[in-house]
Amino acid sequence: MRQSQLFSKTERNAPKDEATINAQLLARAGFVSKLMAGAYSYLPLGLRVLNNIENIVREEMNAVGGQEILMPIIHPKSIWATTGGWDKIDVLFKIKSRTEKEYALGQSEEEVVTPLVMKYVNTYKDLPRAVYQINWKFRDELRSKSGLLRGVEFLMKDMYSFHETQADFERFYAEVKKAYFRVYERMGLVAKATEASGGAFTQKVSYEFMVLTDAGEDDILYCDVCDFCVNAEIAKEKEGGQCTRCGKGTLAKARASEVGNVFDLGQKFAKDFDVTYTDKEGKKQHPIMGCFGIGISRAMGVVVEKFHDEKGIIWPEAVAPFRVHLLALGGADGAHIYDSLQKAGVQVLYDDREMSAGEKFAEADLIGIPWRIVVSPKVGDGKVEVKRRTEKEPRIMDVKEALELIKK
Template structure:
């Protein structure tokens, strides 16, 4: 991709009302644009990151045996009425009437998936069901001030599983927990499993996956020695207490971002909605439901909050929009110009995606500051000073080295 042709370049000015670090950085670096409070367009760089995150999540979901579907976003009131959430979740849901029909926008999909499942199961042989989708969620957030961390509209991966009994549900619950930890590890995120309240989903405690980050909206209390961790909402102690679990460690508190959650919902939804299967004796029984979310656009924000310095973003390789940012300097010199275009061509021929800063007008200073702001893992420079070689630098290191193109290609492909 030629930077001169990229839609969504780095910008100096961005909406004044943005206070979140992720929003400031992603806006300035040209990954997102703001449509209104809590609602952003993913620009080409942002969409590339989002698609890479989505593909990692897809691979890990498929590995658990889950199957990808796509459920609608516009829902009839009748289905939401079956569990009473049309009323109980009224504050967070967008609801409206058109031509005498009442609709809600998807703020989650439990009721919709249960309507689907009850049409497709008869007996035990049809269970378990494990289906997920990547889809848009809408939530009316009165204070949407955290950039992509908390939007009125955002992308979520939500997985739903239905089982014949609690044991089978808890077995898969453990499988998904492992898959989540693997997913977050692939994104370089250090995640804590935290006990929390079920909110509008269930009266039981549930499990959140929290990343420690100063920009986080949650506060968690956790042990400095064992895996005890609770969300502030349910934690009854205070900082510096002795850990109630291991009785050895001390409790620490920290700001954190919830990147995923897991709800073992049980038979509540199936009972309300008559999602029944015939057991071996032929008795009709409710299925056991669990739901599992990962905030896809929230992950973009989380990575921005965790991986940056005062000069800009620092993308982990697995989700960087491009592995390489190639900078051409002294481009009015025809020899240099043709040399750097050749480097670009050879890299592309080797199936290495490159963001190539081919601007002739911009200064070296401008180009280097854009490189640091955008945060692509490897910077290559071709200029009068690099001679027959190419300057190579990692975004998160200070040293530069001169290498030839073939060593660079092997380094990147390694």
């Protein structure tokens, strides 16, 4: 894309009403624009990042056999009354129509997915099943001051699984856990699976996937030797104590941000809607269910919290809006390199505007695309300056050499 065509622009100063790094940098660099606390518009650059994260999650959910669907955002009151959520869930947005019909906005979709999937599950042969959607969710939050980390409106992948037995849920959870770690690794994040409390409806332990970051909203205790990790809220252990799992490591405390969660739903929702399948003995049974979430827009915020410096964002390759930022300086024409890269299937943002080198460099650092290529009279004919966003000094090389390097 030619930057002269891009309608968003960067801003020198961070918005005064944003307290977090992710909101400040994403707004300054033109990725998002705030409509109100907790609700952002995604501009062309931001939408590209969101789509990249979405596609990573989609690929990994498909790989564990998840079937993608899309459920409504607006729900009839009746289904939320059936599960007790209408009265018990304080973040549930409620709507009254002009004819006094009542609706809720989806904040999780067990109420929709349980009758939906079980409509097609007749016998044990139809189990297990896993379906997921990637769709906007809504929460009536009292405070939304963390940019993309806590939205009134946020994009989430929510997968729901249906099983004959608890053991089969555990088997599937182990598979999804591996898929989740692949998702975070691809985004450049290191996540820890922690135990947490089970939420409103279950006494069972739930699992949270946490990324260490000072912008986080939770405290976790984690072992410096094994992979033991627990939300400090429910931990019996203490900071500096010995790990209760491996007996070797010491427990450290850290601020962390949730990037995924798993709920063992048991038979709660199947019983509420009284949906059953016929087991091998011909008896009616309620399925065991699991819920597996990943906050897509939240993950975008977490990535920015983790990867930035004083100049701007440093996007990991897999989620970056473009792979290359091509800068034409001093009246140089970069069109041929732009064309070559595009023909090679490389995503390029081509800064073809008339602006000073200093301004262009500052913008490129703020936007944070992984590779920067500069064409200018100073560098010379047939040569370009190449720099990764993570490097301090550029290298001068032949155009051909640069193209080979970038395509790798």
